[in-house]
Amino acid sequence: MLDPDAPSTLIARMGEAARGAAATLAISSDARRAAALARAADALRAARARILDANAVDVARADAAGLAPAMLDRLRLDDARVEGIAAAVAAVAALHDPLGQVIDTATRPNGLVLSRVRVPIGVIGIVYESRPNVTADAAALCVRAGNAAILRGGTEAIESNRAIHAAFTDGLVAAGLPAEAVQLVPTTDRAAVGAMLAADAHIDLIIPRGGKSLVARVQAEARVPVLAHLDGINHVYVDASADADMARAIVLDAKMRRTGICGAMETLLIDRDFARPPMLVAALQQAGCEVRGDQALRALVPGTAAAEPADWDTEYLDAICSVALVGGVDEALAHVARHGSGHTDAIVASNPRVAEHFLARCDSAIVLWNASTQFADGGEFGLGAEIGIATGRLHARGPVALEGLTTYKWIGRGSGQVRG
């Protein structure tokens, strides 16, 4: 007997509605999906006052509950942020349709013509935290690629999410798509997240959007496949052949441009034969970064704080950098293989043979030569947007945008072929 009030019953009911909507989306035209997102953007703009009112309720409640200022800032909306949400949805509307694309096609000797054609994944669950913009961002990317979405945002943003979701689905319906294409889990019961993670019959993919504890919980509990990254323990290796000015610029940008994003450098590896390690350390320190060095670095740059063993495995997301001297590119690669998280790692080098050696052997989702790790972003990669960055090894890696939200099917066109 199903408990009609159980979270699993709720998610199953939402999942069935989503499956129906996904079938409609899968055969909808590019024009209709694009129009639906344009309408959703319009509806979000038109609902600005209602969204801000709802957000004020969330913010007041969160403030009274003593939410940290950084969390309050993520939660808070204003005119500009609502416009940003609407503009992002409109930008996704303008992206190139991934569906129906023929990946490859071949005619077999018996005349059977086989093609692989991009189709939507189906039903995608998004689990996120306090940022209300994810409600619209994630929904837009899912719908653009023909997927139905089941959204579960943070409890502290529930009123904002409801208002954004209502406007968004108004836009979908105005363009003739089903409202069930994007559903918001109505309850703030945490058990609903567990029910989503277990709903492998109803949800094809879960994408967590948020901090490490959320991602860790999702990865630990999910029966549904998960697209995510847990850590961005990213390295920049400065080779002996590196141009010193370029190395300085890349190291500063990789660490200090924004310290809190997943593409930020956390560990700097410097070739023992690089001419000026102290210059790189001084540049970081002058930019306000705390440097924690290994023994060899500290011998070279007296007064540097000591890195503990745990430092090499730490994603600081802050103005702190662990720095080690290494004996060339292979020692750097060994360090990255041991301590990295497979997210984004870079080499700065003028010697192309050393650089290509690094690019071929570094096993991370994104490997860069003479460029900052902070480029790890779907927009910067020319994908138009991103639903997240994946460090797993299956389906999609690195920045995931519309293509990563699709799969393919085989279509065979024959003239009566039998296997015989």
Added chain:
Amino acid sequence: MLDPDAPSTLIARMGEAARGAAATLAISSDARRAAALARAADALRAARARILDANAVDVARADAAGLAPAMLDRLRLDDARVEGIAAAVAAVAALHDPLGQVIDTATRPNGLVLSRVRVPIGVIGIVYESRPNVTADAAALCVRAGNAAILRGGTEAIESNRAIHAAFTDGLVAAGLPAEAVQLVPTTDRAAVGAMLAADAHIDLIIPRGGKSLVARVQAEARVPVLAHLDGINHVYVDASADADMARAIVLDAKMRRTGICGAMETLLIDRDFARPPMLVAALQQAGCEVRGDQALRALVPGTAAAEPADWDTEYLDAICSVALVGGVDEALAHVARHGSGHTDAIVASNPRVAEHFLARCDSAIVLWNASTQFADGGEFGLGAEIGIATGRLHARGPVALEGLTTYKWIGRGSGQVRG
């Protein structure tokens, strides 16, 4: 404290060795991997007597234990079967290298050149049953795509698998690849399978090869991603516009060519307006197939047995076919969506608009027009081989061969770009 004898400790130790071997494989040349498989094929041929001796031990033990004749046949090797195993490995050696292939490349406005390049997945676990040939087949495909393999075959084939595995790794080592590239779980303890399924830190992908109960267990228990299909409940829909002779040939081939394979038709859907449903039923019956019809069919073809509700959800893998009359292509699609398993479904139709309607809307991994469902096979699809057929929606669908055993990484080549 780790129990040194626990299956999880064994799998962790094997997983670490596999990870090291995978790193070597990932940067090995195409020529070396191809040579290693050619050497492995030679070594299998040279070890024929030893393999047959080992197999005789397995067969005698299984016979004494009362193994069913069909299982004994799967287990039993002879000269021709050993030659077949070696020839299959040699054929995989000759396949085109999937690694290093540039999927796409683009230069960003800032000059950063971004490419997606095919790389191996890493460590692949294969869990299989009594067929000893899987030991060599699966290992060959994994190694060809640069992956290390951890193999866990059936208890009843352990001596055969050991002999095949020893010859195979002799070939790898002779070509300069590490023996740990292909490891055989040495114990027949069933808990070792559980340990593999839980080893998400050490194994990147599990591929079960065997019957439904094995696949169901793997899918239910695995923390590691799984590539597989559970059922092949495949449909052929015969449209009113179908050529009657073509329909007859395809229906007979799809059902009766081999009834025990996953690509066999299990349900025949006939358009009420098709001229000759009784002819199709008679053709099946004359070929020795038991027909179970819905009420409408039984009214049209008196004496046909009645299909129970469970028949529409049954993979017979036998000379039995459920048959229903439907009111056109949309009713056929609704039946497939409700009862199908997403494996392979076909339409027979002369009207291209009806056929394309079906091809676009049927959501299965393989959708065919005017061709037999028994083409669902990597060899028939021109992939050279297959590690299995996947009905999941992520990573790879339908027949999975070398490309499905790879992933990609992003490589960016810059000239000092910073995000700024």
